[in-house]
Amino acid sequence: KEFALSGSEQNPDITAKDRKAVLRDRLLGKGAPAPVQAFLDHGADFVTARTLEDLVGKMNGLTGKSLLDAAEVRRQIEARDLQLANPYSKDSQIQGIRNARRYIGDRLGRVASPHRILDPEAGPLIGVRLSVLTRKTLGGIQTDLDSRALGPDGTPVGGLYAAGEVAGFGGGGVHGYNALEGTFLGGCLFSGRAAGRAAARETA
Ligand SMILES: Cc1cc2nc3c(=O)[nH]c(=O)nc-3n(C[C@H](O)[C@H](O)[C@H](O)COP(=O)(O)OP(=O)(O)OC[C@H]3O[C@@H](n4cnc5c(N)ncnc54)[C@H](O)[C@@H]3O)c2cc1C
Incomplete structure (x- = not known):
């Protein structure tokens, strides 16, 4: 659902401004819109798996190096998942998600219901290889009003x-x-x- 809600520019229901279709297909239904699903099915940078160990194996396979240790990734995710069960969690990311969901627009349209990452019901697990790029330089050359x-x-x-x-x-x-x-x-x-x-x- 997280993938269905994010990537709105790849969601034909949203880009076509078809509100009924957004409600019907995305919020009430399950699954990602077709263009987002295509990333999962064919994207060279996407891997999916049912178990964490399988996912980490595929992530390491993407780079050809064993950069990730499955046991360490599991330790970190389980620690995060434990915090989710704590209504008084001090984990700043979980606090941020809960805060964002206090606004109904974000709760319905942007932020999936918080759940344990390792909850089998919420699967499959998805890994995405990211690439670093410079998006904003914010300048450097000082100019006057005539540029x-x-x-x-x-x-x-x-x-x-x-x-x-x-x-x-x-x-x-x-x-x-x-x-x-x-x-x-x-x-x-x-x-x-x-x-x-x-x-x-x-x-x-
Ligand atoms: C992914 C992304 C999404 C964005 N979305 C938005 C948005 O929704 N709304 C918005 O307002 N802004 C957005 N921006 C920002 C906006 O696109 C940029 O700030 C803007 O295009 C910058 O324009 P520019 O002409 O100053 O520089 P650029 O478009 O970066 O042009 C600089 C040009 O100089 C060329 N160049 C560099 N070095 C040399 C050299 N030595 N010799 C000759 N040519 C050279 C480069 O090839 C490039 O063509 C986005 C930016 C990115 C990266």
Whole structure:
């Protein structure tokens, strides 16, 4: 269910804005939407198994190295599962899940009911190989209101402009300190426009 709820951009019911289908197929029913299921069935980075030992074996198989020790993974997951049974758990992730579920929108649409990871009813277990990438640089080149790049002394470097993410317009900056989702492109376009206008003025 966690997979059915996350990956909303792969959920045709949600992208087609078909509210009835979302309720019928995803929240009341079981299973993941077809495109998400396709990741499970065919994804080169996905492994599924019924037992933890089997899963860890397949995860190690993905990398060709025995990076994970099944006994250690079991120890950690069992410790986490124990905390789930504790209504006063101090585990910050479990507290975070419980907190998110206090809002009905998140409870219905985004966060699956908390359950023990090793609960056989909640299976199969799924492992996904992650790849590290740089998503947000938040800039580095200081600019003025004409998007002219400024040197270490704070004065414009002749003929050099900087716009978009490299100039700090991808989140942060104009949209506050936090790089909130969806706030990047506007600032990138805005600073590009300012740079283009200033460059045109300079060369006119
Ligand atoms: C997965 C993902 C999802 C995102 N979703 C959103 C969203 O929903 N809403 C939103 O507002 N923002 C989103 N963003 C952020 C937004 O897409 C970027 O901030 C924005 O596209 C940056 O635009 P840019 O032109 O400044 O830089 P880029 O688009 O990174 O362009 C820089 C270009 O410079 C080229 N380049 C680098 N080095 C050299 C070199 N030496 N010589 C020549 N060319 C070079 C690169 O190849 C690249 O084409 C997302 C970003 C990612 C990665």
